[in-house]
Amino acid sequence: MAPHVLLVDDSTTVRMVIAAELREAGFRVTPVPTLDAARRAFAQYRERDPFQLAILDVVLPDGDGIDLLREIRQDPTLERLPVMILSGDARFGSRLRGLGVGADDFLGKPHSKSYLVSRAHLLTGNTQAPAASRAFRVLLVDADAALREDLAKILRIGHGCDVISLDSVDQAAQLLEVEGASVDGSVVDRRCFLRVLGLLRGKQPNGVPMIVLDDSPSATWPPATTAKRNSAVASALVMPRTIDPATVAEVMARRLVEEAPPSVSSSGKLPIDTIDAVRRLARGA
Known part of the structure; x- marks a missing residue:
C-alpha cells in the first residue's frame, strides 16, 4: 500500500x-x-x-x-x-x-x-518508488535580504533548486551543526566567504561549487598566496554584486550540473561562452 x-x-x-x-x-x-x-x-x-x-x-x-x-x-x-x-x-x-x-x-x-x-x-522508506534524483540544495549567505530574495526566487522557480537563505555566518554554522544537513552549492558575500568555506570544508571535505559576490569585481581576489594554499579558494568563482541575479543563478545552476554527483539534478543550463564571459568580468578583464 x-x-x-x-x-x-x-x-x-x-x-x-x-x-x-x-x-x-x-x-x-x-x-x-x-x-x-x-x-x-x-x-x-x-x-x-x-x-x-x-x-x-x-x-x-x-x-x-x-x-x-x-x-x-x-x-x-x-x-x-x-x-x-x-x-x-x-x-x-x-x-x-x-x-x-x-x-x-x-x-x-x-x-x-x-x-x-x-x-x-x-x-x-518507500523502496517501491521509482528512482528519482533530488533537487540541488543551495546555501545563500548575505546580509542583503533583497538580493537573497531575488536569487532564491530565481533558483527555486527557474532552476528547481531547494534554497536555504541566511543572513550571517553564525546561522550557517547552526545549520551545518544539524546532523545530516548538507548543501550542494553556495553563493556568499566576499566578507564572509572564508568563514563559510571553512564551515563547508569541515562538513563536506570534498567541497561544493561556490560563487563569491564582490563589491569590487575589478580587484584581484582571492590573493594568489591564499589561492595557492587552498585549491577550494582558487576554484571559487568571483562575480560582481551588481550583476543581474538571474545570471548569478544561471552560473550556479550550471556549476551544480557540472560538479555535483548524479544523485541530484537541476534544470539550469547556461552556455559555456556565457560562463567564460562572466569569469572574465569577475577578473576585471
Whole structure:
C-alpha cells in the first residue's frame, strides 16, 4: 500500500498543491488545516491506516506546528513518525527550532517539488518508488535580504533548486551543526566567504561549487598566496554584486550540473561562452 502522509497547513492553495504533487508521486495524502483537525486525524487513522509521514506548517490558526511536533515525539505510538516542518519563515530560527525538537527535515515556502518528493520517499522508506534524483540544495549567505530574495526566487522557480537563505555566518554554522544537513552549492558575500568555506570544508571535505559576490569585481581576489594554499579558494568563482541575479543563478545552476554527483539534478543550463564571459568580468578583464 502507498505510504500515507498527513499534511497540516492552513492555506488551501498550499494543501492543494502539495497534496497533488505527493499523490502524483504515489502517496496517499490526508490534508487538514488546523492543529485540532490534525489531532483528530491521528486518532481516526491510528489503528486502521496509520501515517508514515507528517508535514507540519509552523504557523497555524489554532497554534504552533512545533507544539504538535512535541506532542508527536512524546506519544509512544508516534515518536518514530518522520516529520517535515513546512514554513515560509526565511529566518533560520524556525528551522533550528523545529529540527531541535525532533523534526527530520525543513521544507521552505515556496518549496521545491523534487526535493519534497525525494525526501518523502526517503523518510517513508518507500523502496517501491521509482528512482528519482533530488533537487540541488543551495546555501545563500548575505546580509542583503533583497538580493537573497531575488536569487532564491530565481533558483527555486527557474532552476528547481531547494534554497536555504541566511543572513550571517553564525546561522550557517547552526545549520551545518544539524546532523545530516548538507548543501550542494553556495553563493556568499566576499566578507564572509572564508568563514563559510571553512564551515563547508569541515562538513563536506570534498567541497561544493561556490560563487563569491564582490563589491569590487575589478580587484584581484582571492590573493594568489591564499589561492595557492587552498585549491577550494582558487576554484571559487568571483562575480560582481551588481550583476543581474538571474545570471548569478544561471552560473550556479550550471556549476551544480557540472560538479555535483548524479544523485541530484537541476534544470539550469547556461552556455559555456556565457560562463567564460562572466569569469572574465569577475577578473576585471
